[in-house]
Amino acid sequence: xxxxxxxxxxxxxxxxxxxxxxxxxxxxxxxxxxxxxxxxxxxxxxxxxxxxxxxxxxxxxxxxxxxxxxxxxxxxxxxxxxxxxxxxxxxxxxxxxxxxxxxxxxxxxxxxxxxxxxxxxxxxxxxxxxxxxxxxxxxxxxxxxxxxxxxxxxxxxxxxxxxxxxxxxxxxxxxxxxxxxxxxxxxxxxxxxxxxxxxxxxxxxxxxxxxxxxxxxxxxxxxxxxxxxxxxxxxxxxxxxxxxxxxxxxxxxxxxxxxxxxxxxxxxxxxxxxxxxxxxxxxxxxxxxxxxxxxxxxxxxxxxxxxxxxxxxxxxxxxxxxxxxxxxxxxxxxxxxxxxxxxxxxxxxxxxxxxxxxxxxxxxxxxxxxxxxxxxxxxxxxxxxxxxxxxxxxxxxxxxxxxxxxxxxxxxxxxxxxxxxxxxxxxxxxxxxxxxxxxxxxxxxxxxxxxxxxxxxxxxxxxxxx
Amino acid sequence: xxxxxxxxxxxxxxxxxxxxxxxxxxxxxxxxxxxxxxxxxxxxxxxxxxxxxxxxxxxxxxxxxxxxxxxxxxxxxxxxxxxxxxxxxxxxxxxxxxxxxxxxxxxxxxxxxxxxxxxxxxxxxxxxxxxxxxxxxxxxxxxxxxxxxxxxxxxxxxxxxxxxxxxxxxxxxxxxxxxxxxxxxxxxxxxxxxxxxxxxxxxxxxxxxxxxxxxxxxxxxxxxxxxxxxxxxxxxxxxxxxxxxxxxxxxxxxxxxxxxxxxxxxxxxxxxxxxxxxxxxxxxxxxxxxxxxxxxxxxxxxxxxxxxxxxxxxxxxxxxxxxxxxxxxxxxxxxxxxxxxxxxxxxxxxxxxxxxxxxxxxxxxxxxxxxxxxxxxxxxxxxxxxxxxxxxxxxxxxxxxxxxxxxxxxxxxxxxxxxxxxxxxxxxxxxxxxxxxxxxxxxxxxxxxxxxxxxxxxxxxxxxxx
Numbered sequence: 008x009x010x011x012x013x014x015x016x017x018x019x020x021x022x023x024x025x026x027x028x029x030x031x032x033x034x035x036x037x038x039x040x041x042x043x044x045x046x047x048x049x050x051x052x053x054x055x056x057x058x059x060x061x062x063x064x065x066x067x068x069x070x071x072x073x074x075x076x077x078x079x080x081x082x083x084x085x086x087x088x089x090x091x092x093x094x095x096x097x098x099x100x101x102x103x104x105x106x107x108x109x110x111x112x113x114x115x116x117x118x119x120x121x122x123x124x125x126x127x128x129x130x131x132x133x134x135x136x137x138x139x140x141x142x143x144x145x146x147x148x149x150x151x152x153x154x155x156x157x158x159x160x161x162x163x164x165x166x167x168x169x170x171x172x173x174x175x176x177x178x179x180x181x182x183x184x185x186x187x188x189x190x191x192x193x194x195x196x197x198x199x200x201x202x203x204x205x206x207x208x209x210x211x212x213x214x215x216x217x218x219x220x221x222x223x224x225x226x227x228x229x230x231x232x233x234x235x236x237x238x239x240x241x242x243x244x245x246x247x248x249x250x251x252x253x254x255x256x257x258x259x260x261x262x263x264x265x266x267x268x269x270x271x272x273x274x275x276x277x278x279x280x281x282x283x284x285x286x287x288x289x290x291x292x293x294x295x296x297x298x299x300x301x302x303x304x305x306x307x308x309x310x311x312x313x314x315x316x317x318x319x320x321x322x323x324x325x326x327x328x329x330x331x332x333x334x335x336x337x338x339x340x341x342x343x344x345x346x347x348x349x350x351x352x353x354x355x356x357x358x359x360x361x362x363x364x365x366x367x368x369x370x371x372x373x374x375x376x377x378x379x380x381x382x383x384x385x386x387x388x389x390x391x392x393x394x395x396x397x398x399x400x401x402x403x404x405x406x407x408x409x410x411x412x413x414x415x416x417x418x419x420x421x422x423x424x425x426x427x428x429x430x431x432x433x434x435x436x437x438x439x440x441x442x443x444x445x446x447x448x449x450x451x452x453x454x455x456x457x458x459x460x461x462x463x464x465x466x467x468x469x470x471x472x473x
Numbered sequence: 474x475x476x477x478x479x480x481x482x483x484x485x486x487x488x489x490x491x492x493x494x495x496x497x498x499x500x501x502x503x504x505x506x507x508x509x510x511x512x513x514x515x516x517x518x519x520x521x522x523x524x525x526x527x528x529x530x531x532x533x534x535x536x537x538x539x540x541x542x543x544x545x546x547x548x549x550x551x552x553x554x555x556x557x558x559x560x561x562x563x564x565x566x567x568x569x570x571x572x573x574x575x576x577x578x579x580x581x582x583x584x585x586x587x588x589x590x591x592x593x594x595x596x597x598x599x600x601x602x603x604x605x606x607x608x609x610x611x612x613x614x615x616x617x618x619x620x621x622x623x624x625x626x627x628x629x630x631x632x633x634x635x636x637x638x639x640x641x642x643x644x645x646x647x648x649x650x651x652x653x654x655x656x657x658x659x660x661x662x663x664x665x666x667x668x669x670x671x672x673x674x675x676x677x678x679x680x681x682x683x684x685x686x687x688x689x690x691x692x693x694x695x696x697x698x699x700x701x702x703x704x705x706x707x708x709x710x711x712x713x714x715x716x717x718x719x720x721x722x723x724x725x726x727x728x729x730x731x732x733x734x735x736x737x738x739x740x741x742x743x744x745x746x747x748x749x750x751x752x753x754x755x756x757x758x759x760x761x762x763x764x765x766x767x768x769x770x771x772x773x774x775x776x777x778x779x780x781x782x783x784x785x786x787x788x789x790x791x792x793x794x795x796x797x798x799x800x801x802x803x804x805x806x807x808x809x810x811x812x813x814x815x816x817x818x819x820x821x822x823x824x825x826x827x828x829x830x831x832x833x834x835x836x837x838x839x840x841x842x843x844x845x846x847x848x849x850x851x852x853x854x855x856x857x858x859x860x861x862x863x864x865x866x867x868x869x870x871x872x873x874x875x876x877x878x879x880x881x882x883x884x885x886x887x888x889x890x891x892x893x894x895x896x897x898x899x900x901x902x903x904x905x906x907x908x909x910x911x912x913x914x915x916x917x918x919x920x921x922x923x924x925x926x927x928x929x930x931x932x933x934x935x936x937x938x939x
Contacts, residue, residue: 058655058661061526062665140607182528182529192672287532295621
């Protein structure tokens with residue numbers, strides 16, 4: 008009987024896993040049966056935008072945390088696929104910070120034509136609108152996976168020889184309680200449920216949090232006319248050169264109505280609160296002993312090579328790291344997992360796995376600078392690529408791009424998205440967008456590609472966006 | 474081995490089921506082992522208010538749909554327990570439309586002291602912060618129930634001889650899509666996630682829906698200063714004598730940005746949208762063949778006496794009806810289910826069950842007026858009470874109270890909560906609240922009971938609200 012592999016999630020990580028198998032199939036490798044489970048009705052994961060918040064039409068937790076007018080907050084040159092470049096997809100240089108819909112177009116473009124076996128598209132391997140309800144170890148080997156087709160409620164329990172968990176870790180909000188928050192009269196929204204800053208125009212906005220969500224929602228609010236944005240930061244300030252109406256304050260102590268009390272004793276009144284307080288690695292569908300338990304870190308303990316679950320065999324996790332690198336890191340991981348499943352690569356014994364994990368954890372502890380932090384993840388990816396046939400690329404130059412991006416943000420947090428970077432894959436220098444980001448209020452693919460006369464992209468575009 | 478009974482949910486229905494067993498225990502009946510599963514950290518179900526929306530701190534769907542400043546929207550005389558009156562709890566007459574927290578105090582007061590076996594409080598039978606993940610038929614008899622203690626992630630699978638589903642049906646929002654809604658720039662909130670109307674002050678508010686949620690959120694918005702409230706109603710208008718700034722319009726056809734297009738061709742711009750589009754009977758934790766499938770109706774098909782699931786034995790559902798009556802109907806149901814479990818009452822054969830269901834369904838089809846509708850549910854409850862030792866009460870007079878309430882609302886939708894009704898349980902006439910509802914902006918128990926010098930309530934109160 009043919010082996011069966013389950014992939015949970017068809018976002019960037021799950022799509023990378025599908026692509027990895029398709030890539031082997033194109034080289035005549037024999038591929039096990041692949042079933043990818045996706046609770047949304049299309050693939051793209053976070054990049055599959057929805058206006059819905061909280062629970063979706065099937066009363067499942069909404070997956071995507073994206074909002075209108077979200078543009079990439081890092082240069083696309085840092086996330087470019089090594090086996091499918093932006094040039095290949097768009098047929099001409101585009102800017103370094105494309106909006107959400109353009110990135111969905113790119114990741115969709117890589118896989119929408121690909122086949123796992125002749126005549127069977129990758130997309131046919133995905134069961135859409137299907138939620139995984141329970142995964143448990145099978146008594147002999149492999150896993151029993153119960154899934155539910157959401158529109159019909161029909162459940163099925165199937166055996167899989169291996170399971171790849173590719174559901175991401177930015178979907179379940181971490182929402183701390185603050186004393187008195189229930190008395191705050193305005194909207195209190197976690198970043199996960201934030202869908203746009205338009206309603207914050209003219210408002211005094213409190214954003215609790217000091218990381219990427221806080222930063223980006225803050226400048227979105229500013230861009231769309233918020234009267235003021237106050238960041239409440241627990242640890243160190245972000246320290247950007249904020250416009251006058253954006254300020255960093257200490258952590259909130261408590262609320263009394265619309266009055267917010269800060270730990271330094273100051274108080275201030277706000278119209279709206281956004282909780283940019285992060286996300287939880289949360290896997291309610293996995294039997295407890297199969298769940299990865301970790302904070303958001305560059306090297307979650309318990310994953311050999313960052314993907315192989317130590318606590319059970321034939322169980323893999325993709326993309327569970329804190330992320331400098333994204334799409335191309337997921338690729339390197341997916342290629343390695345594919346090779347393990349195809350038995351092209353061999354797992355060392357548990358002691359050797361533990362030693363390897365420990366080596367990375369020890370190095371991570373010694374990281375002292377942003378450069379070392381980025382380099383750590385670059386080296387992790389290089390280590391993976393060495394084990395597979397994923398195209399090698401100049402990771403050290405990408406590290407420099409990350410550092411330059413950090414510098415751009417320090418110089419001007421409102422204009423960093425207007426900068427252009429060079430692809431290490433193609434050597435192509437990004438083209439400036441036709442409109443400075445602060446003046447761009449239409450984030451559609453059409454507007455982004457306006458004045459584009461490339462027949463190649465037009466043709467592809469009509470195929471990929473129906 | 475002692476029989477084991479699972480109750481899913483410790484809201485009004487689950488608390489009624491616990492109370493029913495406690496009542497039998499007080500009469501020396503032998504009670505099986507009862508385990509009640511409640512995913513919230515306290516009991517009260519909908520009446521256990523939370524400021525959270527979407528997902529809770531454990532990433533479970535938030536249960537309660539209540540908002541700040543929610544006051545009962547029907548006279549308390551229609552929902553009063555026959556075995557624990559408002560007089561008994563509060564020690565003096567209170568008004569007919571108490572706020573949320575006062576009703577929680579009342580339902581908590583009935584059970585917080587009760588014991589199932591001597592020395593073991595009812596509350597000890599509840600496993601709080603514990604979600605039911607899966608219920609399936611056991612191969613021989615009864616059910617296997619998998620639950621998860623949310624703070625620790627620890628799961629356990631246990632056998633139960635009978636399962637009582639008491640999770641309610643106002644927790645999973647029905648959220649239809651409207652063309653272009655993703656372009657609407659303001660907040661789009663389902664009633665389930667609505668927590669207060671304060672942020673609607675000065676706003677033009679669109680409320681989609683024409684039932685109780687729409688009506689009450691509309692007048693809440695008006696009370697808290699909305700510039701205008703437009704109800705978009707699919708079927709018949711609510712037809713109240715609205716203030717000038719509240720209007721009923723036809724159903725929305727589509728959105729283009731903040732401009733809303735209605736089916737009659739008119740357009741209007743809004744600042745915020747509230748979807749008061751109802752709820753789904755949704756039981757993701759039940760095996761598909763155990764799920765009640767029904768619209769919101771006074772007599773869901775497939776439930777003998779409105780509680781006994783036809784498709785499997787020893788499975789019961791409480792409170793799944795569309796509701797005129799609430800707390801006292803849940804009681805009548807819970808008492809009957811208790812008697813079936815204790816084998817004080819006997820189920821007729823399946824054909825007789827079906828005939829009984831069919832008789833009610835046939836009668837329901839012939840209902841032509843509000844009076845007949847309310848009387849239908851009153852007669853259903855009378856039928857149940859006749860089968861049990863739940864205290865009988867004057868249901869026909871409660872029907873008249875419902876009809877008077879409907880009339881009060883027609884006369885003035887903003888002042889109906891200032892009317893006073895007489896209890897059929899005690900004969901007590903409600904006392905007017907010290908402040909007209911439209912001028913009452915503090916809905917706390919303390920404010921509601923202000924100027925109360927009754928030592929009895931004070932003493933009880935200090936016990937019940939720690």
